[in-house]
Amino acid sequence: MMKKIALITLLSLTAGICANAQDNSVKTPKGAVVKVVTSNPGDKIKPNDVITFDVVQKTEKDSVLFSSYMLGHPLKIQVQPCQNVGDLMDALPLLAAKDSACIKVPTDSVFKDHEEQRPAFLKKGSWLVFNVKIDKIQSLQQAIDEKNAVGEKMKTEETADRDKYIASHNLIVKTTPSGLKYVITQPSLKPKPLAGDTVLVNYIGRTTGDKVFDSSIQAEAQKAGLNQPGRNYEPLPVVVGTGSVIKGWDEGLLLLNEGSKAKLIIPSNLGYGPEGAGDAIAPYSTLVFDVELVKIKPIKHAMAPKPAAKKTTTATKKHTVAKKKS
Known part of the structure; x- marks a missing residue:
């Protein structure tokens, strides 16, 4: 019950933040609107970095579509070139470790060229809202080393x-x-x-x-x-x-x-x-x-070939006959 209350509180707070996401916000080349809510010092996310983060995905009317908090663990992904504004890859480089942000994504861009996949509740001109909290940023090698270390421990x-x-x-x-x-x-x-x-x-x-x-x-x-x-x-x-x-x-x-x-x-x-x-x-x-x-x-199996009979040489035969006579 306490977890549910905490989640509801979190959603309420982020809803208020995202309501004013246009204030002091940045628009990415793909059309996402990013408002950094909590900014921390440190290197920003770079291509090929592996990030661990929590995210709540909602409609503009605060209907939750996905939540890593409900899933029970944060997500971990490698940052790749942006393929669609909905993958957030052009918004993530604006963030550093421990940053939180509200990212608004235009659904018209998400469903461009495949409108048949648009759900009825996401009308044209609407936005998807992502409340993101970056937990950790790692290089690919750091992420591999960590995974291997955890794997070895679990094997033991x-x-x-x-x-x-x-x-x-x-x-x-x-x-x-x-x-x-x-x-x-x-x-x-x-x-x-x-x-x-x-x-x-x-x-x-x-x-x-x-x-x-x-x-x-x-x-x-x-x-x-x-x-x-x-x-x-x-x-x-x-x-x-x-x-x-x-x-x-x-x-x-x-x-x-x-x-x-x-x-x-x-x-x-x-x-x-x-x-x-x-x-x-x-x-x-x-x-x-x-x-x-x-x-x-059983199925019908091929019969194993019989071993070839050994040929007895003339010399061997003579030796055998000689032994028998003796």
Whole structure:
């Protein structure tokens, strides 16, 4: 509730500021009107800089169209040549770190040559309003170095977290050269799939914190409180070994026999990597899947060529005969 009140207060303040955006304002070559509200010393934003900033995008009537505050984190972009006044790239070089500004953009310029994309609520002659607060300015190399440092830290934390999960669940795991860890929880003597076969898989996907984020089993999904409207709860068909699923699944399913069950502990480099996947899977997350290989639907595979028979030389034959006679 306090966050909502704070956001409403912020919008109210910036609305008042932008109402007078023409006062002491600068017009950019692309037609944006920029009023610097809070000015700080320091270098201005340059092309190719990477900036971290918060922004609230509104109509002239203060209807919020987008807010990084509502998103929960600031945006980070690299400054590029301006393609359209709506990308703000010709306005940003007027600002320094910690500056805040009100930027008004003419919608007629935004939708020039593609009027069919103009929403009905943005009339001709209207303006879009951007309330911008610059948090940080970095060179491209600084941004890359920072990202790499954060990535290395998260990798280290991931390894520690994975080891803790294995220890706390008393698992005795096997590890493949790629780093996939697995435990066969129900063995089977039936055949294994080959690359290109379709396998039907039941699964429960968890984080190392034991939070279920996905399942093909209705009872498990309901128990975890998952909201999956319209989902058919049935074994998932996967054409295995072809890259149609994350690498950890592709590799892990080929290790299983039809009818077997296993726990796959998949590091992020075999899963969703440094980007993660939505809100459920954070960057650099090890994932745990309880899988059952319900059925294999094999394709017709080419038969492996038989090894060529070795030719026996005449000298060898004579030697063999001689040995037998002796």
